[in-house]
Amino acid sequence: MKKPAPNLAPRKPDYEKALRKAGIRVTRPRKVILNILRETEDHPDALEIFRRAEQVDKSISLSTVYRTMKLLEEMGAIHRHAFEGGPSRFEQAGGDHHDHLIDIETGDVIEFRSDRIEQLQQEIARQLGYDIVHHRLELYGRRRRAE
Amino acid sequence: MKKPAPNLAPRKPDYEKALRKAGIRVTRPRKVILNILRETEDHPDALEIFRRAEQVDKSISLSTVYRTMKLLEEMGAIHRHAFEGGPSRFEQAGGDHHDHLIDIETGDVIEFRSDRIEQLQQEIARQLGYDIVHHRLELYGRRRRAE
DNA sequence: AATGCAATTGCAAATCGTTTGCAACTAAGA
DNA sequence: TCTTAGTTGCAAACGATTTGCAATTGCATT
Ligand SMILES: [Mn+2]
Ligand SMILES: [Mn+2]
Ligand SMILES: [Zn+2]
Ligand SMILES: [Zn+2]
Numbered sequence: 303m304k305k306p307a308p309n310l311a312p313r314k315p316d317y318e319k320a321l322r323k324a325g326i327r328v329t330r331p332r333k334v335i336l337n338i339l340r341e342t343e344d345h346p347d348a349l350e351i352f353r354r355a356e357q358v359d360k361s362i363s364l365s366t367v368y369r370t371m372k373l374l375e376e377m378g379a380i381h382r383h384a385f386e387g388g389p390s391r392f393e394q395a396g397g398d399h400h401d402h403l404i405d406i407e408t409g410d411v412i413e414f415r416s417d418r419i420e421q422l423q424q425e426i427a428r429q430l431g432y433d434i435v436h437h438r439l440e441l442y443g444r445r446r447r448a449e
Numbered sequence: 450m451k452k453p454a455p456n457l458a459p460r461k462p463d464y465e466k467a468l469r470k471a472g473i474r475v476t477r478p479r480k481v482i483l484n485i486l487r488e489t490e491d492h493p494d495a496l497e498i499f500r501r502a503e504q505v506d507k508s509i510s511l512s513t514v515y516r517t518m519k520l521l522e523e524m525g526a527i528h529r530h531a532f533e534g535g536p537s538r539f540e541q542a543g544g545d546h547h548d549h550l551i552d553i554e555t556g557d558v559i560e561f562r563s564d565r566i567e568q569l570q571q572e573i574a575r576q577l578g579y580d581i582v583h584h585r586l587e588l589y590g591r592r593r594r595a596e
Numbered sequence: 597a598a599t600g601c602a603a604t605t606g607c608a609a610a611t612c613g614t615t616t617g618c619a620a621c622t623a624a625g626a
Numbered sequence: 627t628c629t630t631a632g633t634t635g636c637a638a639a640c641g642a643t644t645t646g647c648a649a650t651t652g653c654a655t656t
Contacts, residue, residue, distance in 0.1 A: 327603060327652055348643080363606045368643060384531070386585070389642060403574060406582055414573050422566050423588055430550055430559055432590035438533070439586050441570055443579035474623055474632060495614080510635045515614060536613055 317379055324377060331366045334358045339374070345383060345391040345411050385411070385440060401439040464526055471524060478513045481505045486521075492530060492538040492558050532558070532587060548586040 317336045318328050338346075338354050346354070352367045371392055374380045383391045385404055391411075400415040419439065427434045464483045465475050481502045485493075493501070499514045518539055521527040530538045532551055538558075547562040566586065574581045 329604065329652070331605075361606080365607075365644080366605065369604085372644090384533070386531070403577055403579060405579070412577055412579075414577065416569055416573055419566055419569050419573075422563055422569075423586075426561050426563055426566075427550060427588055427590050428593075430561065431593055432550060432552070432559075432588070433593050434588050434590040435553055437586070437588045439570075439584070441574055441579070441581050441584045443574050443581040446575070446578055446580050476623070476633060478634075508635080512615080512636080513634065516633085519615090 317374070320377065320379060326373070326377075330359065331355070331362045332370055334362060335367060335370045339380065339392070339394050342394075345393050347389040347391045349389070351392070386442065401441075403441040403443060405445065406442050407444050464521075467524065467526065473520070473524075477506065478502070478509050479517055481509060482514060482517045486527065486539070486541050489541075492540050494536040494538045496536065498539070533589065548588075550588040550590060552592065553589050554591050 317340065318333065321328050321332065321336075334355050335351060337358075338351055348364065348367050348371055351371070352362070352364045355362045355367060371380065371382070371390075375382050375392075379395055380392050381395050383393070383402065385391060385402070398415065399420070400413045401419075403412040403414060404410070405412070423434060423437055464487065465480065468475050468479070468483075482498060484505075485498055485501050489501075495511065495514050495518055498518070499509070499511045502509045502514060518527065518529070518537075522529050522539075526542055527539050528542050530540070530549065532538060532549070535556075545562065546567070547560045548566075550559040550561060551557070552559070570581060570584055
């Protein structure tokens, strides 16, 4: 008797299945990196992913992390963010689209979504004779002092 | 409706006066670079500014261009844009605030302004408990094919 | 299970845009 | 003119990322 997997938690896409489907080998380093990405809730950079990967498999190299990130990005499995001043940071794709507010003091990244803004962007591009392929909206701010 | 065309074209501020006022020396290389920035209508990168500067003064170095750009940025005289995939590009400050649409095929940069979006950003940040210090809105698109 | 081979790896070296150390030069006030 | 701190050009250093290459490995094939 097979038990249907409970599907309550936020969606955790099966990257390995996607890789195989794309004819890409599922190697040990990729498994490790994939697991890290599946579990993480934040926006780690390549070095941070590398550090977490090391703890699982001492032999993984930073090059492979970079190569894997690029591969996953091209597959559409992750998004790359080039926030001001720092290295690229990643997050798994698959969730709803959102933009980011970066706390310039702590570096914290807060996600938000505004359908109004998304729609206005569309209208602006259209008026200029363009179709938007993708966009980038980042708010850099500091916590408002409670007074 | 956003109709009235904003004054996106910057005036021609007197940078040299501003520099002297800030106790910064007005040297030959700086004069050359400043003139280029005052005249340009586009968003050149450091290398492009260097090339244009060379034509006026053969002895100028790329380092000095970079140093000058950083100086002017810190003074608030120019804005630096880190569009996707390329080196930083600059434009003189002083015009009205605007954001950019980048033609992903030609690299063209089109300026636009949406007070509605600006205001929505404010509201979003406020709701999240933040004050916006600055932001970045870039639309990447391709020209809609007229058929 | 053993074979064959292209895909993938770790490593080091290379790349790119940008910054920096330093000795020579120079703007600008006295 | 003198003085000196600010500025320069040059080359080397930089940080993030990419790449060449020989060794290794996934996996389709026997
Ligand atoms: Mn996010
Ligand atoms: Mn502009
Ligand atoms: Zn968005
Ligand atoms: Zn704006």
